[in-house]
Amino acid sequence: MRAEPQALKDDIERSMGLLRRHLDVEQSTRRLAELNAKVEDPDLWNDAEQAQKIMRERNELEERLGALQKLDRDVDDAVTLVELGEMENDAATESEGVASLKAVLAETHRLQMEALFSGEADGNDTYLEVHSGAGGTESCDWTRMLFRMYARWAERKKFKVEVIEETAGDEAGLKSATLLIKGHNAHGWAKTESGVHRLVRISPFDSNARRHTSFASVWVYPVVDDRIEIEVNESDCRIDTYRSSGAGGQHVNTTDSAIRITHIPSGIVVACQAERSQHKNRATAWNMLRARLYEKELERREAEANAVAASKTEIGWGHQIRSYVLQPYQLVKDLRTGHTSGTPAEVLDGELDSFMQASLAQRVYGGGPEKVEDVE
Numbered sequence: 001m002r003a004e005p006q007a008l009k010d011d012i013e014r015s016m017g018l019l020r021r022h023l024d025v026e027q028s029t030r031r032l033a034e035l036n037a038k039v040e041d042p043d044l045w046n047d048a049e050q051a052q053k054i055m056r057e058r059n060e061l062e063e064r065l066g067a068l069q070k071l072d073r074d075v076d077d078a079v080t081l082v083e084l085g086e087m088e089n090d091a092a093t094e095s096e097g098v099a100s101l102k103a104v105l106a107e108t109h110r111l112q113m114e115a116l117f118s119g120e121a122d123g124n125d126t127y128l129e130v131h132s133g134a135g136g137t138e139s140c141d142w143t144r145m146l147f148r149m150y151a152r153w154a155e156r157k158k159f160k161v162e163v164i165e166e167t168a169g170d171e172a173g174l175k176s177a178t179l180l181i182k183g184h185n186a187h188g189w190a191k192t193e194s195g196v197h198r199l200v201r202i203s204p205f206d207s208n209a210r211r212h213t214s215f216a217s218v219w220v221y222p223v224v225d226d227r228i229e230i231e232v233n234e235s236d237c238r239i240d241t242y243r244s245s246g247a248g249g250q251h252v253n254t255t256d257s258a259i260r261i262t263h264i265p266s267g268i269v270v271a272c273q274a275e276r277s278q279h280k281n282r283a284t285a286w287n288m289l290r291a292r293l294y295e296k297e298l299e300r301r302e303a304e305a306n307a308v309a310a311s312k313t314e315i316g317w318g319h320q321i322r323s324y325v326l327q328p329y330q331l332v333k334d335l336r337t338g339h340t341s342g343t344p345a346e347v348l349d350g351e352l353d354s355f356m357q358a359s360l361a362q363r364v365y366g367g368g369p370e371k372v373e374d375v376e
Contacts, residue, residue: 001079001082001083001086002082002086002094004098005079005082005094005097005098005101008098008101008102008105009075009079009101011105012071012075012101012104012105012108015105015108015109015112016068016071016072016075016108018112018115018365019068019108019111019112019115020068021365022115022118022364022365023064023065023068023115025065025068028061028064028065029065031061032058032061032062032065035054035057035058035061036058038054039054039055039058064111067111068111071104071107071108071111074100074103074104074107075101075104077100078097078098078100078101078103078104079097079101080097081093081094081096081097081100082094082097082098082101083097084097085097112361113357115364116188116357116360116361116363116364117185117188117189117360118364119187119188119191119298120298121187121222121224121294121295121298122185122187122188122191122222123184123185123187123188124186124187124222124223124224125180125181125182125183125186125187125222125223126180126181126186126187126190126191126220126221126222126223127164127178127179127180127181127220127221127222127223127288127291127292128150128178128179128181128190128193128218128219128220129176129177129178129179129218129219129220130143130146130147130150130174130176130177130178130216130217130218130219131143131175131176131216131217131219132169132173132174132175132176132215132216133196133214133215133216133217134214134215135212135213135214135215137169137170137171137172137173137205138199138203138205138212138214139173139214139215139216140169140170140171140172140173140174140175141169141172141173141204141205141214142173142197142199142214142215142216143169143173143174143175143176143177143216144169144172144173144174145173145199145348146197146216146218147174147177147179148348149347149348149349149350149352150179150181150190150193150218150350150352151179151350152349152350153350153351153352153353154179154181154183154186154350155350156350156351157183157186157189158183159181159182159183159186160181160182160183161179161180161181161182162179162180162182162274163177163178163179163180163274164178164179164180164271164272164273164274164284164288165177165178165258165271165272165273165274166178166273171205172205178270178271178272178288180223187220187221187222187223188360189353189356189360190220190356191220191222192356192359192360192363193218193220193352193356194218194219194220194321195217195218195320195321195322196215196216196217196218196320196321197215197216197217197218197320197321197322197323197324198213198214198215198320198322198323198324199213199214199215199216199323199324199326200212200213200323200324200325200326200327201214201325201326201327202326202327211327211328215320220295221291221292221294221295222291222294222295222298223287223291224287224290224291224294230290230293230294232263232286232289232290232293236263236264236265237261237262237263237264237289238261238262238264239259239260239261239262239282240259240260240261240262241256241257241258241259241260241278242256242258242260243256243257243258244257244258244273256278257273257275257276257277257278257281258271258272258273258278258281259271259272259273259278259281259282259284259285260285261285261286261288261289263289263292263293266293266296268289268292268293268296270285270288270289270292271285272284272285272288320335321334321335321336322334322335322355323335324344324347324348325344326344330342330343330344331344332344332347332355334355334358334359336359336362337355337358337359337362339354339355339358339359341354341355
């Protein structure tokens with residue numbers, strides 16, 4: 001084959017190799033046979049909840065294996081067209097084959113993205129918290145910038161965004177804020193953003209226009225539904241009420257409607273001030289706590305499997321996952337994957353997909369740089 005169709009074929013084979021490795025075709029085929037046998041059992045629907053779980057797993061496996069089989073057929077058909085066109089010197093047939101190869105390659109890339117969202121809670125809505133760290137007012141302003149960045153990213157993805165909690169900084173920006181992001185695979189997309197984010201820029205708060213470094217942390221955890229049982233003993237929790245401090249209209253700050261729950265055994269703290277009703281804020285805070293405890297359990301499982309997992313650390317030097325440099329040059333660099341962007345303004349306006357994809361791919365397929373140098 002000529003150079004272009006051969007290169008396309010090679011790219012397709014690499015992508016399909018990754019898909020097969022992730023799916024583990026042999027094991028998945030055996031599992032599908034087991035599930036098909038269970039589906040034929042007339043007593044299956046005696047337990048409707050278990051039956052739905054089996055049917056869901058069966059359909060997912062059948063769909064994934066079927067998609068790989070279709071790709072195999074499609075690439076064979078496309079290669080046949082290309083070879084036929086070359087043999088008969090038929091440019092139209094050869095072009096049709098090349099177009100088919102490009103379509104197959106695009107489909108493999110789409111399936112690779114779907115494979116990235118195979119975690120237990122990846123399809124769920126998600127909470128995203130931002131907290132200021134080392135840097136004082138600078139850090140609070142950076143926290144506000146991150147808050148806007150993730151809100152803009154969610155809007156670009158057509159996700160729904162709700163502000164759950166917002167605590168203003170003493171002079172500017174935000175000390176902390178919590179977003180609820182609703183949409184299919186919202187948690188799957190956002191989960192690798194947990195960690196410390198560093199900003200380097202000329203400070204707008206420094207009259208001498210000196211360069212400052214600021215830190216803020218991001219913490220992402222999934223919304224859990226009623227099917228996931230998380231036991232929380234109320235006796236293990238301290239519940240505080242306080243007056244809302246964020247924007248929200250003339251009535252928000254008139255009563256102690258905001259709720260803060262501290263889970264004493266784990267040290268987890270959640271807060272909600274989104275509603276005027278203390279009852280509604282309390283219910284949301286309990287849901288957030290259940291979600292945080294569930295996320296903690298998922299993290300424990302990942303750690304046991306030696307997976308790359310987000311972890312809470314000191315918000316300062318040496319713990320950052322990504323650096324955003326605005327001065328003396330323009331660069332955003334992820335310190336885990338080595339992925340970079342020379343346009344920080346676009347990243348801060350919500351262009352985050354490429355960074356998330358790189359982190360997700362590293363989790364699912366492995367690889368990445370052996371050592372990623374920090375950004376000075």
